[in-house]
Amino acid sequence: MSVVACFIIVWVGVRGALAYEHLTRVEASVSDVSAEFAADPSLAGPALENIATEARGAHELTSDGIWSLAERTPWLGPQLSAFRTIAASSDQLLTDALLPLAAVAQDTSLDDLRPSGGRFDTASLVELEPTAQRAADASGRAASAVQSLDRTPLINSVGSAVDRADALFTRSSAAIDALARATKLLPAMLGDDGPRSYLVLVQNNAEWRSLGGITGTAILLRTDGGVISLIDTRSATELSRGIRAPAAQLPDDVREIYGSRPARFFHNLTEIPDFSVDGPLAKEMYREQTGVDVDGVIAIDPVTLSYLLKATGPVALPDGESLTSSSAVSVLLNDVYQRYPEPAAQDAFFAGATGAVFSALLDGRGSATGLVTALARATEERRILLWSADPTQRALIDGTTLAGAIPTTDSDTARFGVYLNDGTGSKMSFYVRPIVTLTWGPCSAQDRQLTVTMTLTNTAPTDAATSLPKYVTGNGAFGTAPGAATVVSNIFLPEGWRLASATTTSGTGPTEGSFDGRDVLTFGSTLGPQATDTVVITVESDSGASEAEALITPTADASLPTAVQARCISSSSATLG
Structure with missing residues (x-):
C-alpha cells in the first residue's frame, strides 16, 4: 500500500x-x-x-x-x-x-x-x-x-x-x-381579508365511512378579522331530509363503487375516500338545504375532540355531565345510544358536546402548546381534513394530510388505500378492530411481491344481540343479524402493480372496480360477536420501489395506526466481512 x-x-x-x-x-x-x-x-x-x-x-x-x-x-x-x-x-x-x-x-x-x-x-x-x-x-x-x-x-x-x-x-x-x-x-x-364561513363536518367513527365515519353533525363557523363565531348546528338527518336527486353528478367510476349515496345523503359524504370530491359535495348539499354558501369545508371526529380536551381540560355538557379527554370517545360514540334511544335526542347530545368543546377552544382554555400538539396529532392521523373553495388556498392544502387524498404510488413507494365502510346500518363499527400489515416478498426478485393483510375482529360481547341497544346493533333492519357487524372494505391497489391473489378466510371473493385509474377490490365481511375475517391481497411489479405504505380509515380506537409502512431490504446490501 x-x-x-x-x-x-x-x-x-x-x-x-x-x-x-x-x-x-x-x-x-x-x-x-x-x-x-x-x-x-x-x-x-x-x-x-x-x-x-x-x-x-x-x-x-x-x-x-x-x-x-x-x-x-x-x-x-x-x-x-x-x-x-x-x-x-x-x-x-x-x-x-x-x-x-x-x-x-x-x-x-x-x-x-x-x-x-x-x-x-x-x-x-x-x-x-x-x-x-x-x-x-x-x-x-x-x-x-x-x-x-x-x-x-x-x-x-x-x-x-x-x-x-x-x-x-x-x-x-x-x-x-x-x-x-x-x-x-x-x-x-381567519378573516384577515374579510368575512369567511366554514362548514365543519363531525364524523361519527361508530359507523364507518372511508375517511372516518358518517357525518353526524354539521357546524357553521364564521370568521372575520380573527374572530370565530359558531353560527348554526344541524344534524345530518335534518340536512338529508327532502333530497330527491343527487346534489351533483358523480363520475361513472365513483358510482360504480359507491353508487349515488354520497350525493343523496349527508351522512355518506365521506364514503368517497377523496376529500377534494367530498368537500365540494358538502358545500353544494349544504347550500341546497340551507341557502348558505360556505368558503370551505372541514372534517373532524370525536377522537380529535378528545385530543383537544387534553389541552382545554374537561367541559360541561348541556345535561350537566363533564366530558373529559378519556371519556369523550366512549360517551359520544357508544354511551349516548344507551342513554338516549331516540335519534333526535342523540343528535342533540352530539351537537351539544361538540359545541361545548368548540366553545372551550375559542375561549382560550388550555395551553397553546397543548392545542398545537393535539391538532398536530389529529392532522397526522388524518382525522382533520380541509377543502377550500379558494384555488390559492387549495394549492397550499394539496400534498398534505389535510387534503384527504387517495394515496399515490411513485417510483420509491407503493401505496395502498384500505377504506372501511359500515354495511350494518348501525353503530357496530365501534366494536370492530381492524389490524393491517404489509409484507414484502424477496427483494432480490425481478418481480417484487407485496402483500397487505387485514384482519377484522368483532369485539362485541357474545350476547350483543340482546345486551346492546337496538340502535347500535341495527336490529336486523338492513339484513345483518343483531350483534353481528357487516364491513364493506374497499382496497385501493398501488398504481402500476398487478394483482397476484386475493383471498379471505370467509371464502368470499372481491368485486373488482376502478377509481380514477386505480384498481379497487371490494370485500364484504359479516362478523358475528367475537368472529374474525382476514383479507390477504398480494400484488407484484417489476418496480424498483423499496418502500410500502397503506393508509387506513381512522377508527374510534386511537391506539390503532391510521397508516402502516414496510421497507424492502435487498439481500444484495453490503455487509462487513
Missing part, C-alpha cells in the same frame, strides 16, 4: 471519528431540542445553537478535498458519501431552518396564537411567514438529500444510520413545511 493511500486512510479515519462524535451528540440531543422548540420557540435558541455547532463541525470534517477523493473508492466510497450527506443535511436543517425560525420567534410566544374571547391574533403568523417559507425550502432540500441515498452498497450499520436520519429529516421537513403553509393559510381563513 502506498504512503499516499495510508495517509488518506488515516486522514479520513481520524476526521470521520471526530465527525461521528459530533453527529452522535446531535442525534442524542435532537429529540429534547425539538420538544423544547415545540413548547416555546422563543426559549429554544441556546439549545439549538449548541446542537447546530455540533452539526457544523461534522459537516466541516467531512467536506474537504481528501474526503471527496476517498468517496471515489470502491466499497468505502459509498459509506463515506452517506456519512457526508447526513452531516451536510444536519448542518443545513439546523443552520438554515431551525435557527432562523428560533431567531424570529424570540419575541413571540405560542400563547400569542391562542384565541382570546373567540379571537385569534394572526399578526405573529404574518410576521413568521417569510422565514418559515425559507426554512421549509432548506429542510426540504436536507430531507431530499438523505432520501436519495442508495442503500444497496451500504454496510448494515451505515444503512441503519441512514434510515434513522431519513426518518428524522422527513419528520422535521414535514413539520416545518406544515408551519410554512399555516402562516400563509390561516390569516386568510
Whole structure:
C-alpha cells in the first residue's frame, strides 16, 4: 500500500471519528431540542445553537478535498458519501431552518396564537411567514438529500444510520413545511381579508365511512378579522331530509363503487375516500338545504375532540355531565345510544358536546402548546381534513394530510388505500378492530411481491344481540343479524402493480372496480360477536420501489395506526466481512 493511500486512510479515519462524535451528540440531543422548540420557540435558541455547532463541525470534517477523493473508492466510497450527506443535511436543517425560525420567534410566544374571547391574533403568523417559507425550502432540500441515498452498497450499520436520519429529516421537513403553509393559510381563513364561513363536518367513527365515519353533525363557523363565531348546528338527518336527486353528478367510476349515496345523503359524504370530491359535495348539499354558501369545508371526529380536551381540560355538557379527554370517545360514540334511544335526542347530545368543546377552544382554555400538539396529532392521523373553495388556498392544502387524498404510488413507494365502510346500518363499527400489515416478498426478485393483510375482529360481547341497544346493533333492519357487524372494505391497489391473489378466510371473493385509474377490490365481511375475517391481497411489479405504505380509515380506537409502512431490504446490501 502506498504512503499516499495510508495517509488518506488515516486522514479520513481520524476526521470521520471526530465527525461521528459530533453527529452522535446531535442525534442524542435532537429529540429534547425539538420538544423544547415545540413548547416555546422563543426559549429554544441556546439549545439549538449548541446542537447546530455540533452539526457544523461534522459537516466541516467531512467536506474537504481528501474526503471527496476517498468517496471515489470502491466499497468505502459509498459509506463515506452517506456519512457526508447526513452531516451536510444536519448542518443545513439546523443552520438554515431551525435557527432562523428560533431567531424570529424570540419575541413571540405560542400563547400569542391562542384565541382570546373567540379571537385569534394572526399578526405573529404574518410576521413568521417569510422565514418559515425559507426554512421549509432548506429542510426540504436536507430531507431530499438523505432520501436519495442508495442503500444497496451500504454496510448494515451505515444503512441503519441512514434510515434513522431519513426518518428524522422527513419528520422535521414535514413539520416545518406544515408551519410554512399555516402562516400563509390561516390569516386568510381567519378573516384577515374579510368575512369567511366554514362548514365543519363531525364524523361519527361508530359507523364507518372511508375517511372516518358518517357525518353526524354539521357546524357553521364564521370568521372575520380573527374572530370565530359558531353560527348554526344541524344534524345530518335534518340536512338529508327532502333530497330527491343527487346534489351533483358523480363520475361513472365513483358510482360504480359507491353508487349515488354520497350525493343523496349527508351522512355518506365521506364514503368517497377523496376529500377534494367530498368537500365540494358538502358545500353544494349544504347550500341546497340551507341557502348558505360556505368558503370551505372541514372534517373532524370525536377522537380529535378528545385530543383537544387534553389541552382545554374537561367541559360541561348541556345535561350537566363533564366530558373529559378519556371519556369523550366512549360517551359520544357508544354511551349516548344507551342513554338516549331516540335519534333526535342523540343528535342533540352530539351537537351539544361538540359545541361545548368548540366553545372551550375559542375561549382560550388550555395551553397553546397543548392545542398545537393535539391538532398536530389529529392532522397526522388524518382525522382533520380541509377543502377550500379558494384555488390559492387549495394549492397550499394539496400534498398534505389535510387534503384527504387517495394515496399515490411513485417510483420509491407503493401505496395502498384500505377504506372501511359500515354495511350494518348501525353503530357496530365501534366494536370492530381492524389490524393491517404489509409484507414484502424477496427483494432480490425481478418481480417484487407485496402483500397487505387485514384482519377484522368483532369485539362485541357474545350476547350483543340482546345486551346492546337496538340502535347500535341495527336490529336486523338492513339484513345483518343483531350483534353481528357487516364491513364493506374497499382496497385501493398501488398504481402500476398487478394483482397476484386475493383471498379471505370467509371464502368470499372481491368485486373488482376502478377509481380514477386505480384498481379497487371490494370485500364484504359479516362478523358475528367475537368472529374474525382476514383479507390477504398480494400484488407484484417489476418496480424498483423499496418502500410500502397503506393508509387506513381512522377508527374510534386511537391506539390503532391510521397508516402502516414496510421497507424492502435487498439481500444484495453490503455487509462487513
